[in-house]
Amino acid sequence: MALIKVHGHHFSTATGMVLCCLNEKQVEYDFVLVDLPTGAHKKPQYLALNPFGVVPTVQDEDLTLFESRAIVKYLAKKFKGQGTELLGNTLAEQALVEQWCQVEGQSFYPPASTILFQTVLFPLRGGTTDEAVVEINIGKLNRVLDIYEERLSKSKYLAGDFFSLADLQHLPWTQYLVTACKKGDLISSRKHVSAWWEDISSRPAWKKVAEKMPK
The missing domain is CATH 1.20.1050.10 (Glutathione S-transferase Yfyf (Class Pi); Chain A, domain 2)
Structure with missing residues (x-):
């Protein structure tokens, strides 16, 4: 079972950024579709994860993160030495x-x-x-x-x-x-x-x- 859970939408640029990073790092993840057209990102269940009501939100065990640029930096650091090195060596x-x-x-x-x-x-x-x-x-x-x-x-x-x-x-x-x-x-x-x-x-x-x- 994948430890990383990504709540997002495939049309979202920010979601795309995070999914690409996970692919580059060769990390398995579970994708949870947030139905943006029906306003699922503004419902209480999702707002409990991300109070700003935007996608994506990432859950890594007890850690919940939003803001795509912060998420990809976290993933690049956590999975250093796995997949593509995205942060530079020196x-x-x-x-x-x-x-x-x-x-x-x-x-x-x-x-x-x-x-x-x-x-x-x-x-x-x-x-x-x-x-x-x-x-x-x-x-x-x-x-x-x-x-x-x-x-x-x-x-x-x-x-x-x-x-x-x-x-x-x-x-x-x-x-x-x-x-x-x-x-x-x-x-x-x-x-x-x-x-x-x-x-x-x-x-x-x-x-x-x-x-x-x-x-």
């Missing part, structure tokens, strides 16, 4: 992993998520896309990806020549940018970013997750 490598993880959370995620919400999620909920907001955030993301292009011209992955959490954290949002948002040109127009995306999105651990996400 202090310098670990510092670079942390640096680019922060870049993802602070600079890449905000415009990427806004583009997804505006172009896909708002219309699904009966709203209207604000094209001006989309263009502003495409501009922000272009500036971030220009920096990535320069970085990736010097190293295969963001933290160096090894795949790490810094790369993994980008997978769910970039997947949706390329597929659901139809903004693949943001990636393909940059030689090194495009090669990086082709590499990381082809990893078996991610493909298992992506095949269950909407296109």
Whole structure:
């Protein structure tokens, strides 16, 4: 029986991040579907696990965790020496992993998520896309990806020549940018970013997750 229990939804980017990490670390887990369309994440039973009412939530025996970036860091540390090493081996490598993880959370995620919400999620909920907001955030993301292009011209992955959490954290949002948002040109127009995306999105651990996400 798997010790790790993941409460989440396959459409959720944050859930996808955690599942990919577990796959990379070759950890068995039980997946518990939280039915977001029916509001299961706002019901008392789920709120007892995660008071913020979002997915995913992970249970590891007596430990309950939410916030996907904290969860993947915990998993990478707990299962060090198993599967893919995601944190770096030296202090310098670990510092670079942390640096680019922060870049993802602070600079890449905000415009990427806004583009997804505006172009896909708002219309699904009966709203209207604000094209001006989309263009502003495409501009922000272009500036971030220009920096990535320069970085990736010097190293295969963001933290160096090894795949790490810094790369993994980008997978769910970039997947949706390329597929659901139809903004693949943001990636393909940059030689090194495009090669990086082709590499990381082809990893078996991610493909298992992506095949269950909407296109």
